[in-house]
Amino acid sequence: MPTIRTRALAALATCAVLTIAPAASAQSLIDRIPDSRSGGKLLLTGGVSTLEGSGGGGLATWATTTGYGAEDGIGGNVHATLVDLPDYQFRSVGAAVGLWDRVELSVARQEFDTGGTGALLGLGSGFTFTQDVVGVKVRLMGDAVYDQDTWAPQIAVGAQYKSNDQGAVIKAVGGVEDHGTDLYIAATKLFLAQSVLVNGTMRWTKANQTGLLGFGGDANDEIEPQFEGSVGWLLSRNLVVGAEYRTKPDNLSFAR
Template sequence: MAGLLICALGVGTAPAALAQAMQPDMGKLLATGGVSQIEGAGGGGLTPWALITGYGTRDSFGANAHYTTVRTQDYALDTVGAAVGFADCVEFSVAQQVFKGTGGALDGLRIRQNILGVKLRVAGDAVYTQDSGLPQIAVGAMFKQNNGVSGLPGVTSVKQLGAMKESGVDYYVSATKILLERSLVLNGTLRFTKANQMGLLGFGGDKSDKYQPMLETSAAYLFNRRLAGGVEYRMKPNNLKVDNEKDYYDAFLAWFPNKNVSVTAAYAWLGDITILNPQRQKGFYLSLQVGF
């Protein structure tokens, strides 16, 4: 609560207004809460943005729930989660990922991971400071717990695949700029991580066990108030001998029929997952978000 108060005061909200923050107002512009990122945070599909999830203004709050699925030639990833943003300053999120092998050498593989996230806006306003070059800036962390491996004979833990740990924390700073006159949204995120394949294959490894800075970028064009399209890029570490991990890319369309629903569809390039299946994975991404 102290961090929320400092954040709210820092962007000009009086304590009396903060006291009314339990009344949702849905006062933010359509689409300015972003969509649900694949690890649960508000942002794009692959990377978190500095935007705070939901449509609550600095005098209110917003929340959402989401379901996301990714399907490639040989794998499936399903994510469910929820997030809440307070006073357009602080965001909390929770998500669970289930990764499954659906073909190839890892058919039958199943890995589950839980993620808790927190994000704090520390400077700027992506919408209301159009005359300033300063973007909205937020810092965040994702606490991840890998819950083991099944369906792979003789393997029950990612440590048996070379990972150092089954849990870890990603730290990041994001900067987001919305250029309303040009209908553009630009984002850059710097993530410090040890996670292998977002943590699905554990943290650290037999090649490297140190935090590394990874760049993530997004660019979106607003075709109109309800439809946006763009591209994303996410650098990945390469910690495991069994996984020559590649960077992620996608091209997406996001539709916002109203402030309660959004649908994001994308085509994603995810590289190969392990040396047991060297085929580079690509396929469709679909995410449904509901909230206020």
């Protein structure tokens, strides 16, 4: 039987394998760049919502700010995610706001319903871990869309504070804390001529399964860098396909 860690990774991966959004050819995208940024940003550049609520691709956080507000505007979005598998269920709802294409504020609530797996672990069928996530992101430099004359990406830094409601159970399975803070730096670049978006993020964390199983563990209690990557390709005016990859700490002995 697959471990909880393997199953959870598989479930999270389903959130970001394929994204469908309004799109256009590279030339038409260039033609649509407004003379004034007050006209808003291009479609796709705001991303969707990650599991933690920040703007990004689903698994990976991007350097772009959420929504389509430009440097003198405000944009935002709300999200709801459901991953329903035979042995457990993952749910997430949240909202984010982008301020002046510079700052992003986000909040999300995650629920991990252990379903039948909870009974096997002695927690009871349907036992649920709930986690609240509050995040902030700040763009430091670059513009993923407008800086087409340079390879330099848009770069942002951010932090996410996470709090889990099952501290006693987390400690029983080997976790150290029921709360923690992730820090990250993200770089995002949109290549208009090739209709390709690329993102790379480095996250410093000790969260187990993004924090749903606590922070730190009996096998490791150190903050370590983890990688998140995204690539998206505009196949047509109406279709974008993409893939994402995200590594996570291996802190709990029972989940190895």
